[in-house]
Amino acid sequence: MTGPEEVRCMLMRGGTSKGAYFLADDLPADPAARDDLLLRVMGSPDPRQIDGIGGAHPLTSKVAVVSPSDDPDTDVDYLFLQVNVDEPVVSDRQNCGNILAGVGPFAVERGLVPAGDDTTSVRIRMVNSGDRATATFPTPGGRVDYTGDAEISGVPGTAAAVVIEFPPGKGTLLPTGNVGDTLAGVEATCVDNGMPTVLVAAESLKVTGYEDPKELEADEELAARLREIRLAAGEAMGLGDVTDTTVPKLTLLAAPRHGGAVTTRTFIPVRCHTSIGVLGAASVAAGLRIDGSVADGIAQLPTTGDRLRIQHPTGFTDIEASLTTGPDGLPAARRTAVVRTARKLFDGTVFPRPAHTPGGPR
Missing domain, CATH: 3.10.310.10 (Diaminopimelate Epimerase; Chain A, domain 1)
Known part of the structure; x- marks a missing residue:
């Protein structure tokens, strides 16, 4: 079998998306081996992802890989991976701001960042782009509290607010150099x-x-x-x-x-x-x-x-x-902030589909 037979995993809703959150140390260091494992975890390629934990839609077939950051200005690194549903493709070509909403709470849950007595702010470097964000959320008594009265469209009920502020990026706001x-x-x-x-x-x-x-x-x-x-x-x-x-x-x-x-x-x-x-x-x-x-x-x-x-x-x-x-x-971003919510759905062990052995049964 390629890769581990079981992997520590937390499934979280982040904003209006849902994804599997992993510590980088719990996944293979080799990107090809990591991606193969994640395809088997999520159940891709298959339009129903019936043999994995993916939700048969791009918004519910996402992965966050989190690790301590070596950047003194950030606490954790967050690599976002989009796992295609019906193709054996894992892409790191983009960020995901919805899954980002769960990164701060996940980092506290896994002990990467100590929780404050009332609220905690986690400085996050988005590895895909190098951009940064700071997520602030309630941690009364030093524990993440997912309950609250913040409401976002597309998610039933209410939850604790996760305030995400983005500093101005280093790139240009108008990548073509033109307004039109x-x-x-x-x-x-x-x-x-x-x-x-x-x-x-x-x-x-x-x-x-x-x-x-x-x-x-x-x-x-x-x-x-x-x-x-x-x-x-x-x-x-x-x-x-x-x-x-x-x-x-x-x-x-x-x-x-x-x-x-x-x-x-x-x-x-x-x-x-x-x-x-x-x-x-x-x-x-x-x-x-x-x-x-x-x-x-x-x-x-x-x-x-x-x-x-x-x-x-x-x-x-x-x-x-x-x-x-x-x-x-040219115009440039000065300030960007958004209120999102996140919730821990389960924390435990995920068992990936066995790797295919050439000549053996699928």
């Missing part, structure tokens, strides 16, 4: 405020932006156009050939309903997100703040304060985003 680009014949704004994201007016792709995600996923013409735009955006944003990756994300924009700033439909890469990722929402919020972006004439920005309500298929995400001017004269 024409990609595969479509006007777009490419933004990276923690997640490479392409903003496109929904009507430019002959949809309203209010459709149900399943309706959009069934639109083969739309899927083909999204692929064309992603490929063009990947080259324009310096990401290279993105055929086999989930970044950049594509977010369609429509006028807001119910008092928000904008309505969104986000694709990963052609499956429509039932909500929106935290870092994706941060990039959308920054894009709304940029004068002359494709959001002009679509978004309705508040007259005061930094908070923007990003509407999505199952509700909304509130993001606090403000911009400044960078040394190159």
Whole structure:
């Protein structure tokens, strides 16, 4: 058998996603061996992931690998891995802000960071991009408390608030150097405020932006156009050939309903997100703040304060985003913060599917 027969694992809901959290020391150090193990843990490739703990959807087939950080300015390193559902692929090409919400509590649970008497702040380095975040959450009596009255769309009930603040990234907010680009014949704004994201007016792709995600996923013409735009955006944003990756994300924009700033439909890469990722929402919020972006004439920005309500298929995400001017004269992120919740679902041992032996039974 390849790899360990059993692995210590904590399954957590982070934001509107769900994933398996591991200490790096509990996984193989070799990336290929690690990825093979994670495919067997999650039950991929199989559209139902019936023989693993994956949830048969990209939002529930995620992994966090956490370790002590050697960076004096951070406490832990967080590597995010997206485990494909129906392909034997594990990708480290992107961050995940939802799974990020569980990293701080997990680090305290595993003893990587001591808990405070009331609240604890954990400084996190996101290995995928090098970006940093600080997660603050309640730890009364020195123990993580997951109960509280914070509510986020897409998650039933309430839980303790996890406040995640992102310092300005080292990269450029506008990776193409332009406020607007024409990609595969479509006007777009490419933004990276923690997640490479392409903003496109929904009507430019002959949809309203209010459709149900399943309706959009069934639109083969739309899927083909999204692929064309992603490929063009990947080259324009310096990401290279993105055929086999989930970044950049594509977010369609429509006028807001119910008092928000904008309505969104986000694709990963052609499956429509039932909500929106935290870092994706941060990039959308920054894009709304940029004068002359494709959001002009679509978004309705508040007259005061930094908070923007990003509407999505199952509700909304509130993001606090403000911009400044960078040394190159282009817009740059100044502050980004979001309130999420997380919850420990189980903590124990996971038993991966046995490795396939050539010539033996599958």
